Amino acid sequence: MSEWWTYRLDDFLLFSPRVYWRLFEAQNAALWPLHLATTLAGLVLVLVILRWPGRAMLWTGLLLGPVWALVGWSFLLQRYAGINWAVAYAAPAFFVQALLLLAAALVPGGPLMGRLDAIANTGLGLALAGLLLYPALPFVTGRPLAGAEMFGIAPDPTVLVTIGLLLMARGRWLAVLLPIPLLWCLFSGLTLLAMGEAQAWPMLATSMLAAVLGALRLRRRAP
Amino acid sequence: MTLTRRSLMATAALGTAMLALPAGRVFGKTAPLARPIPSSGEQIPSIGLGSWITFNVGDDTALQAECTAVMAAFFAGGGRMIDSSPMYGSSQAVIGRGLATLGRPDTLFSAEKVWTSSGTNGPAQIEQTRRLWGVERFDLLQVHNLAGWEAHLDTLFAMKAAGRLRYVGITTSEGRRHDLVEQIMQRHPLDFVQLSYNPVDRDAEQRLLPLAAERGIAVIVNRPFQQGALTRRLDGEPLPQWAAEVGATSWAQLILKFILAEPAVTVVIPATTRVDHVRENLAAAGGALPDRDLRGRIAAHIGAL
Ligand SMILES: NC(=O)c1ccc[n+]([C@@H]2O[C@H](COP(=O)([O-])OP(=O)(O)OC[C@H]3O[C@@H](n4cnc5c(N)ncnc54)[C@H](OP(=O)(O)O)[C@@H]3O)[C@@H](O)[C@H]2O)c1
Numbered sequence: 001m002s003e004w005w006t007y008r009l010d011d012f013l014l015f016s017p018r019v020y021w022r023l024f025e026a027q028n029a030a031l032w033p034l035h036l037a038t039t040l041a042g043l044v045l046v047l048v049i050l051r052w053p054g055r056a057m058l059w060t061g062l063l064l065g066p067v068w069a070l071v072g073w074s075f076l077l078q079r080y081a082g083i084n085w086a087v088a089y090a091a092p093a094f095f096v097q098a099l100l101l102l103a104a105a106l107v108p109g110g111p112l113m114g115r116l117d118a119i120a121n122t123g124l125g126l127a128l129a130g131l132l133l134y135p136a137l138p139f140v141t142g143r144p145l146a147g148a149e150m151f152g153i154a155p156d157p158t159v160l161v162t163i164g165l166l167l168m169a170r171g172r173w174l175a176v177l178l179p180i181p182l183l184w185c186l187f188s189g190l191t192l193l194a195m196g197e198a199q200a201w202p203m204l205a206t207s208m209l210a211a212v213l214g215a216l217r218l219r220r221r222a223p
Numbered sequence: 224m225t226l227t228r229r230s231l232m233a234t235a236a237l238g239t240a241m242l243a244l245p246a247g248r249v250f251g252k253t254a255p256l257a258r259p260i261p262s263s264g265e266q267i268p269s270i271g272l273g274s275w276i277t278f279n280v281g282d283d284t285a286l287q288a289e290c291t292a293v294m295a296a297f298f299a300g301g302g303r304m305i306d307s308s309p310m311y312g313s314s315q316a317v318i319g320r321g322l323a324t325l326g327r328p329d330t331l332f333s334a335e336k337v338w339t340s341s342g343t344n345g346p347a348q349i350e351q352t353r354r355l356w357g358v359e360r361f362d363l364l365q366v367h368n369l370a371g372w373e374a375h376l377d378t379l380f381a382m383k384a385a386g387r388l389r390y391v392g393i394t395t396s397e398g399r400r401h402d403l404v405e406q407i408m409q410r411h412p413l414d415f416v417q418l419s420y421n422p423v424d425r426d427a428e429q430r431l432l433p434l435a436a437e438r439g440i441a442v443i444v445n446r447p448f449q450q451g452a453l454t455r456r457l458d459g460e461p462l463p464q465w466a467a468e469v470g471a472t473s474w475a476q477l478i479l480k481f482i483l484a485e486p487a488v489t490v491v492i493p494a495t496t497r498v499d500h501v502r503e504n505l506a507a508a509g510g511a512l513p514d515r516d517l518r519g520r521i522a523a524h525i526g527a528l
Contacts, residue, residue: 006399014312015279016496022283082281083312 013194015083020195023079024147024154031074031153038067038152042131042161046124049168053113060113060165061105067152068162069098075155090187094155097180101162104173111171119213123167126206130160137199156203159184163210170217178214182207255301255508258489260390261439262414267332269483270508271304272297272501273445273494279312289496291321296498298328300505306417306443306492307356308336308367309348315355323357333358334415334443334492336394338367342374349378363415365392369400369407376411390414396445398426408434417443420488421453422481422522432487441489444482448475448493453525460528468517470510474525475500479507481521484514 028035045063049056072094081088104110116124134157135148151157159181166177189203257266272294280286294305307314315335322331335352337345349364364382366375372393382388392415395404401418408416408431416435420427424446435442448454457474471477475493482491493504513521 006397014276014310015281016276019280019283019286022286023281026283079281083279085312 009190010194010196013191014085017195017197019083021143021147023075023083024149025144027075027079027153028146028148028150035150035153039131039135039150042127042151045165046127046131049113049165050116050124056113057111057169058105060169061101061103061110064162064165065098065102065105067098067158068094068101070152071155071158072098075153080155084191090184093180093183097162097177100177100180104177109171111166111169111173111177113169116168119217120168122209122213123164125164126167126209127161127164130157130164134160134202141197141199155184156188159188160202160206163206167210167213167217172218174214174217178210182210182214185210255505256483258441260414260441260489262390262412262441267441267490268301268303268508269488269490270302270479270505271306271332271334271443271490271492272302273492274305274307274314274318275311275494276450277494277496278307278314278317280317281313286496287317287320290317291324292498293495293501294318294321295325296501297505298325298330300502302501302505303330303332304334304363304443304490304492305331306334306445309338309352310336310367315352319355319357327357331358332362334363334365334392335361336365336367337375337379338370340371342371342378345371345375345378349382360387360389362388363390363392364388365394365415365417367394369393369395369403372407376407380412390441392416392441392443394418394443394445398424401426401429401431405430405434408438408440413438413440415441415443415489417445419446420444420482420485421447421449421478422525423453424449425522428485432485436487442487444488444491447478447482447491453478457525457528463520463524465517465520468511469513471507473503475503476507477521478525479504480512481518483508484512484518 041063045059048059072091076087076091076094081091131151135150138145138148149157151161163178163181163185166174166181185203185207189200189207192200192203256269258269259266278290280290297305305318307318309315322328333356335349335356337349339345339348353361364379366372366379376391376393379388379391383391392413393404393407394417395401396419398419404416404418407413416431418427418431420432421444432442434440454475460474462471462474462477466472466477469477469480471480479491479493482488495501495504
């Protein structure tokens, strides 16, 4: 792009906040009551990770893989790409992430869940926040509850929960499993920032957190 | 899909506007000021309709109905030029649906753009755009922000020569690349140039507006309200008494009258999601326009707020 330095972040915003937030109302109306199932499955998965960490990665991949594919198809491609052509290019990354999560769950030598150290505890907090706090944001923002963003239905909470759960795991696989969620946090955070929404900050902070904690986790990898 | 109060009102407005829309031409007492396109002498109403952001509503049927209502009010008020671009997300499809709903008003002046850095992709993109609008051919095609301009101008001039396009133009905004715009205006037989101009963004007065007048190139003004930043900033500020001298009843009208008083300007294309705003904007082209002295006062006053 020529003279790129003359552009501001909001010059790249193609749609109004009103249109964006209504996407979630439409998505929720179309998929209800799947929200209950995805949230419940997410909470049960957290329990499984805490109680039976040994085989937890299998269940993590088996839940998160399909959820990424569902969100990529039903939200990114079917709705969001309609108002933001850049998303049509981001959606395939959701399908790649779905495959990576399934692969990590199924192939031998995949990531392992284990002891709750500081990084894993942060991940646990992030996953619970994505599952329970993120959908409650309308109470703070004053937007309609019908547009609440929920795990497995909307991309942002799905990505936050994924990063949280991955930070509870260990192994080289994190190097391939974290980049796409991290990039989405950055992309979505910058979009929300351009829209002037304070909700940008949790997304941007999570991308930083994922980068730092992910790097620490990989460095401290068990021999 | 949830309905909004505004979308319900828009549907009602759409009904009334469609009733008010005669089958043929709609020019009458309400017709806004028209200006000639220098290269052909064709008269074109000087208030058009933009579609950046405002018409990018995707598959939201309630919001699509709002856009259609805006278009209906626009045509009913004598407006003709609608401007869009492949860059504007779903806006082109939303315009196409709106036109179909309104029975394809024959007064439409379709202004589109080609927006790809690759010259070879131009024709396919134009064809895709044409299908989205559902028109036989475009009145005007512009090279968006000069991307791949050399190859696209070849394509557009060839289309014009073959009778598949009526006018050729280029666009820029926010004062970008005026040097190159000037060179292209000097060297190529353009019909239109599109640029940003309003009481606080007046770079175009330096060279481009005089050059357009000299070369007989029609000027389309984009971002009259700085994408709404200007009207939002002025919202709540009292309108000066002297605005009444030119019959302006709002800041938006005063800004549009300031722009239209520049003789090189042919059409201004404010974008809006609101029926009342499209009517207010069209009305700005009726009645008196500010003289030199009043233009100076408008610019100084708005610049100081
Ligand atoms: N490089 C390019 O080719 C280029 C660049 C920029 C723009 N453009 C074209 O030019 C068009 C106009 O520019 P723009 O859309 O960026 O900005 P604009 O027309 O300056 O501003 C649009 C904003 O003004 C508000 N508005 C409209 N009428 C109003 C009124 N009477 N009172 C108060 N507010 C009013 C609208 O809000 P409401 O919805 O609330 O009315 C909308 O948010 C674009 O839509 C596009 O077609 C082309």
